[in-house]
Amino acid sequence: MAREKIKIRKIDNITARQVTFSKRRRGLLKKAEELAVLCDADVALVIFSATGKLFEYASSSMQELLGKYKLHATNNAADKANEPALQLQLIESDEARMGKEVLEKNRELSQLRGEDLHGLSLEELQRLETMLEGGLHRVLQTKDERIAKEIATLQQKGFQLMEENKLLKQQMMTLMSKGKRPRTMATEMDNQLATYQEDQGQSSDSVTTNVSGPPPEDDCSDTALKLALPFY
Amino acid sequence: MAREKIKIRKIDNITARQVTFSKRRRGLLKKAEELAVLCDADVALVIFSATGKLFEYASSSMQELLGKYKLHATNNAADKANEPALQLQLIESDEARMGKEVLEKNRELSQLRGEDLHGLSLEELQRLETMLEGGLHRVLQTKDERIAKEIATLQQKGFQLMEENKLLKQQMMTLMSKGKRPRTMATEMDNQLATYQEDQGQSSDSVTTNVSGPPPEDDCSDTALKLALPFY
DNA sequence: ACCTCTATGTATAAAAG
DNA sequence: TCTTTTATACATAGAGG
Numbered sequence: 001m002a003r004e005k006i007k008i009r010k011i012d013n014i015t016a017r018q019v020t021f022s023k024r025r026r027g028l029l030k031k032a033e034e035l036a037v038l039c040d041a042d043v044a045l046v047i048f049s050a051t052g053k054l055f056e057y058a059s060s061s062m063q064e065l066l067g068k069y070k071l072h073a074t075n076n077a078a079d080k081a082n083e084p085a086l087q088l089q090l091i092e093s094d095e096a097r098m099g100k101e102v103l104e105k106n107r108e109l110s111q112l113r114g115e116d117l118h119g120l121s122l123e124e125l126q127r128l129e130t131m132l133e134g135g136l137h138r139v140l141q142t143k144d145e146r147i148a149k150e151i152a153t154l155q156q157k158g159f160q161l162m163e164e165n166k167l168l169k170q171q172m173m174t175l176m177s178k179g180k181r182p183r184t185m186a187t188e189m190d191n192q193l194a195t196y197q198e199d200q201g202q203s204s205d206s207v208t209t210n211v212s213g214p215p216p217e218d219d220c221s222d223t224a225l226k227l228a229l230p231f232y
Numbered sequence: 233m234a235r236e237k238i239k240i241r242k243i244d245n246i247t248a249r250q251v252t253f254s255k256r257r258r259g260l261l262k263k264a265e266e267l268a269v270l271c272d273a274d275v276a277l278v279i280f281s282a283t284g285k286l287f288e289y290a291s292s293s294m295q296e297l298l299g300k301y302k303l304h305a306t307n308n309a310a311d312k313a314n315e316p317a318l319q320l321q322l323i324e325s326d327e328a329r330m331g332k333e334v335l336e337k338n339r340e341l342s343q344l345r346g347e348d349l350h351g352l353s354l355e356e357l358q359r360l361e362t363m364l365e366g367g368l369h370r371v372l373q374t375k376d377e378r379i380a381k382e383i384a385t386l387q388q389k390g391f392q393l394m395e396e397n398k399l400l401k402q403q404m405m406t407l408m409s410k411g412k413r414p415r416t417m418a419t420e421m422d423n424q425l426a427t428y429q430e431d432q433g434q435s436s437d438s439v440t441t442n443v444s445g446p447p448p449e450d451d452c453s454d455t456a457l458k459l460a461l462p463f464y
Numbered sequence: 465a466c467c468t469c470t471a472t473g474t475a476t477a478a479a480a481g
Numbered sequence: 482t483c484t485t486t487t488a489t490a491c492a493t494a495g496a497g498g
Contacts, residue, residue, distance in 0.1 A: 002478070003491085010270065015482090016477085019477090019478095021267070021271035024263070024266070024270065031260050032260060033240075035253070035256045037241060038240060038249070038252055039243065039257075040242050041281055042278075044276075046275070047275050048300065050272040065280070069286065069297050092488095101334050103284050106337065114246075114366055114367035114374075115246055117370065123377040126435050132364050133345075139346055146357065147354070233474050235470085235493085235494045236494060251465085251495090252494080254465080256493075
């Protein structure tokens with residue numbers, strides 16, 4: 001495909017054939033991987049050179065893919081004729097049963113994802129819709145519960161910290177009034193306390209408010225305000 | 233490779249992914265055959281689409297090639313460890329793996345249905361929510377398209393019937409004015425026609441209006457108003 | 465889904481090191 | 482045999498039917 005167009009037939013010159021094999025083999029393996037990645041497909045590629053050397057690519061496990069292939073092949077073959085393929089068929093019937101199950105589950109999953117809907121009747125679409133709505137409802141409910149719980153935990157931690165700070169402040173005041181030291185530290189703690197109270201008030205307004213925003217930069221890292229919310 | 237360069241990662245848009253799959257699949261199959269022919273190599277290519285559809289190429293017999301592959305694979309495995317279980321082990325592990333796969337798919341399905349959500353993190357719940365919303369959206373879209381199409385068909389049939397009735401009425405009038413028979417039948421047909429026109433007017437107002445309600449009780453069952461809508 | 469069209473990115477045949 | 486180079490053929494993304 002360069003310099004000159006070539007006909008697709010066995011290359012006579014042995015050297016040229018080996019060179020072409022090397023180049024095209026790599027190209028093919030690359031393309032196979034690209035297809036698997038781009039299109040979320042399962043791809044298995046097996047190449048034997050004329051000298052018997054093996055090259056292969058499989059998007060997942062070669063065994064898994066070849067098993068899956070056998071299922072399809074045997075299913076189709078069984079449709080067309082009753083080929084009594086020795087004991088092999090007995091063994092494979094087990095595989096076939098499970099494979100069908102996997103295929104069925106996969107179909108169901110992809111339909112729930114909204115793909116491959118073209119063969120479905122209105123009744124089936126309605127069934128899917130109901131199931132999806134129910135599922136979505138329950139997922140949202142679970143998520144809301146989880147979020148509410150985490151917020152409650154955060155609030156509790158916050159109040160604990162407030163109490164702790166208040167106590168510390170009092171102790172500090174006591175110490176300072178005795179030793180007549182400047183009040184800088186106590187003032188700063190007042191500010192921190194006010195900031196934190198504001199944050200708490202906001203987050204309890206709505207479940208969907210951002211709670212993971214910067215908390216007051218305290219040094220009490222051991223008291224663990226670590227329950228950050230990754231969403232909302 | 234055209235118009236714009238793309239990154240080799242899963243294509244998000246489902247339609248685009250299917251289109252690309254179709255194009256690249258053909259390209260890959262062609263290249264596989266070219267390699268086999270040009271370089272006298274044995275090539276086996278198995279592709280499963282994301283929806284589970286199978287595509288394959290084999291330069292000779294797929295069975296033969298896969299057998300050959302298994303030999304190489306087992307030989308190599310035997311080099312690394314002294315596993316004398318031959319192909320039997322491959323088959324057994326296939327079954328075990330598929331059993332696991334079935335379990336996995338079932339878990340995924342039940343989660344999509346909104347069951348068994350307790351072990352999930354907020355991130356996983358968010359992922360489920362997104363998937364369900366997308367699926368629901370696509371299901372609703374497909375259903376709406378289907379319904380619109382059926383309504384259009386029903387309307388067309390309705391108009392056909394109206395025309396037919398008009399014609400029959402005229403013929404009847406002609407007959408009656410000639411033979412001086414009582415006009416009972418003609419009057420009844422007038423009523424039917426009026427009723428049907430009302431129905432048509434209603435159903436074209438909104439997609440969600442009940443269209444499958446009682447049509448005029450005509451005896452023209454062969455004209456088939458059978459596209460009843462089971463929902464809505 | 466499938467075809468066509470077209471601009472562009474890739475693959476690769478041939479040659480050279 | 483492998484690499485690099487280069488010119489050319491091929492594959493294909495995106496858009497429109």
